[in-house]
Amino acid sequence: MNIRITIKDLSLKAILNNTKTAKAIFNSLPIEAIPERWGDEFYFDIPVEMPLDETATTKVKAGDIGYWPPGNALAIFFGPTPISSGEDPVPASDVNIVGKVLDDATVFKTIKGTCKIRIDKD
Numbered sequence: 001m002n003i004r005i006t007i008k009d010l011s012l013k014a015i016l017n018n019t020k021t022a023k024a025i026f027n028s029l030p031i032e033a034i035p036e037r038w039g040d041e042f043y044f045d046i047p048v049e050m051p052l053d054e055t056a057t058t059k060v061k062a063g064d065i066g067y068w069p070p071g072n073a074l075a076i077f078f079g080p081t082p083i084s085s086g087e088d089p090v091p092a093s094d095v096n097i098v099g100k101v102l103d104d105a106t107v108f109k110t111i112k113g114t115c116k117i118r119i120d121k122d
Contacts, residue, residue, distance in 0.1 A: 001026045003099070004122040005076065007035075007042075008115050010107055013122060014065060016099040021050045021067050025074065025098055031119045040079025040109060041089055042117060045072055055097040061088055063105040066095030074098075074119070078105040 001016040003026070016022040025048050033044035040062070049072050060066060066075040070093065077089035078101075084090045 002122040012103040022098040039081035043075040056094040065099040078108040
């Protein structure tokens with residue numbers, strides 16, 4: 001399931017996995033939100049409510065896209081978070097891995113200030 005993530009003048013290709021959570025997210029697109037930033041992670045509420053699944057983990061890499069059930073939030077990881085001990089992001093708690101940014105997600109580090117993010121089917 002191909003998607004596009006747009007924020008300011010950046011537009012990156014991504015793909016969602018073949019899981020129930022990822023399909024529910026894909027079916028809710030398009031989504032627009034003002035993301036919160038936690039280190040090098042964007043997260044924002046989405047209109048999807050799912051439990052943790054078989055992909056649930058705190059072991060993520062830059063470029064991973066996760067769904068965080070406690071906040072009904074989508075998380076896009078692009079570098080270390082405040083609880084990282086190295087270069088890899090560490091989410092606040094388990095996330096369902098729902099996809100991956102295919103382009104270089106680290107370009108999100110260049111985004112400054114409050115802005116809107118949009119996720120579309122591609």
